[in-house]
Amino acid sequence: xxxxxxxxxxIDGRHFRHVAGHLASGVTIITTADDDGRFGAxxxxxxxxxxxxxxxxxxxxxxxxxxxxxxRTGKYAINVLGEGHSELAYRFASPSSDKxxxxxxxxxxxxxxxxxxxLAHIECEVVDRIIGGTHTIFxxxxxxxxxxxxxxxxxFRGGFGRFAQARDxxxxxxxxxxxxxxxxxPEDVVTVAELATALDAEEPSVFxxxxxxxxxxxxxxxxxxxxxxxxxxxRSSDATFDxxxxxxxxxxxxxxxxxxxxxxxxxxxxxxxxASLLVDDHFVDFDSYLEANYKFHEGLISLAENPxxxxxxxxxxxxxxxxRSFGATSESSQFFVDVQRQIMDAIEAGDKAxxxxxARTYSxxxxxxxxxxxxxxxxxx
Ligand SMILES: Cc1cc2nc3c(=O)[nH]c(=O)nc-3n(C[C@H](O)[C@H](O)[C@H](O)COP(=O)(O)O)c2cc1C
Numbered sequence: 001x002x003x004x005x006x007x008x009x010x011i012d013g014r015h016f017r018h019v020a021g022h023l024a025s026g027v028t029i030i031t032t033a034d035d036d037g038r039f040g041a042x043x044x045x046x047x048x049x050x051x052x053x054x055x056x057x058x059x060x061x062x063x064x065x066x067x068x069x070x071x072r073t074g075k076y077a078i079n080v081l082g083e084g085h086s087e088l089a090y091r092f093a094s095p096s097s098d099k100x101x102x103x104x105x106x107x108x109x110x111x112x113x114x115x116x117x118x119l120a121h122i123e124c125e126v127v128d129r130i131i132g133g134t135h136t137i138f139x140x141x142x143x144x145x146x147x148x149x150x151x152x153x154x155x156f157r158g159g160f161g162r163f164a165q166a167r168d169x170x171x172x173x174x175x176x177x178x179x180x181x182x183x184x185x186p187e188d189v190v191t192v193a194e195l196a197t198a199l200d201a202e203e204p205s206v207f208x209x210x211x212x213x214x215x216x217x218x219x220x221x222x223x224x225x226x227x228x229x230x231x232x233x234x235r236s237s238d239a240t241f242d243x244x245x246x247x248x249x250x251x252x253x254x255x256x257x258x259x260x261x262x263x264x265x266x267x268x269x270x271x272x273x274x275a276s277l278l279v280d281d282h283f284v285d286f287d288s289y290l291e292a293n294y295k296f297h298e299g300l301i302s303l304a305e306n307p308x309x310x311x312x313x314x315x316x317x318x319x320x321x322x323x324r325s326f327g328a329t330s331e332s333s334q335f336f337v338d339v340q341r342q343i344m345d346a347i348e349a350g351d352k353a354x355x356x357x358x359a360r361t362y363s364x365x366x367x368x369x370x371x372x373x374x375x376x377x378x379x380x381x
Pocket of ligand 1: 043067092094
């Protein structure tokens, strides 16, 4: 039984879900079966508990058919999903009587369905149950376990993603740097094999880097398998800043005046961090400013608590756009910080119109600055 100490404050539910969403996890499907049929629920609250004896825990919402089924049957299997399984994860995340249709399964030792394509299977018999709020923690003794090759599906802040090895990240940064510094020119075609040799890196890491750069809009995959380095021009720059403005105007329209204090305080902290990195019309350190600026605007957009919108913003690759334009010189203008301060102040004051006006001004000076820098390089870089 959980006990609640009523002398402590109760945290706001929305804020708690937002914060808890920062704990990145793998994604599993918990399966079980009895005479009533097969059950399966997408679950991320799964962890190993003990090695000897081998034990796992899964936390399931008591209101779901799957939790009731595990309670009844006293057995479950944990199917760890691979990076290509987000469709499956969605399918098993909402109630349906037809979840297993077309899904390849085999029976485990206890007659529980095991998803053939899962990255790992862990079969358990329930040895203990603990109620925690709305959920039950099912403590399972492991009776079998196996793994396949592959990369895991991950879950972070309401969205699915892939696991990036630190070395993949390093190769991505190197290749991105080579493109941004024009070591590779627009219209050059690079291949995974050539780059892997040139960088003394593994081909999967280079493939990861190029796939991500394609998502950033810096290269495009060609039919022959190579990657074309794309030119960056005023049109792409304007389109990116316009898209960010439209998202921000919509978010400000919806949230200003009803944002929890804790979220405003977090945004203010992000703003001050950014402000400290642009002093006397110069970037103290461009990369850090860029990160802080991105975090501030991402934080603003996250106020809408809509993960789809946040991922659309991520997809704009605004950091790349800024690197290609503003990043060409350490000179900037204090006005960038002043205008963003106006956005921040207006959000705090609950003044929607002022926040939107400042967002419009910020976007137009960013576009103008990008044009200036691009013009110096002949209109495209
Ligand atoms: C990424 C992700 C993780 C989830 N993790 C859990 C979890 O750990 N426990 C849980 O009870 N529900 C979790 N859910 C919600 C269940 O998948 C959802 O309630 C589902 O409808 C349960 O299946 P059922 O209704 O057929 O029982 C998660 C959903 C998603 C998308």
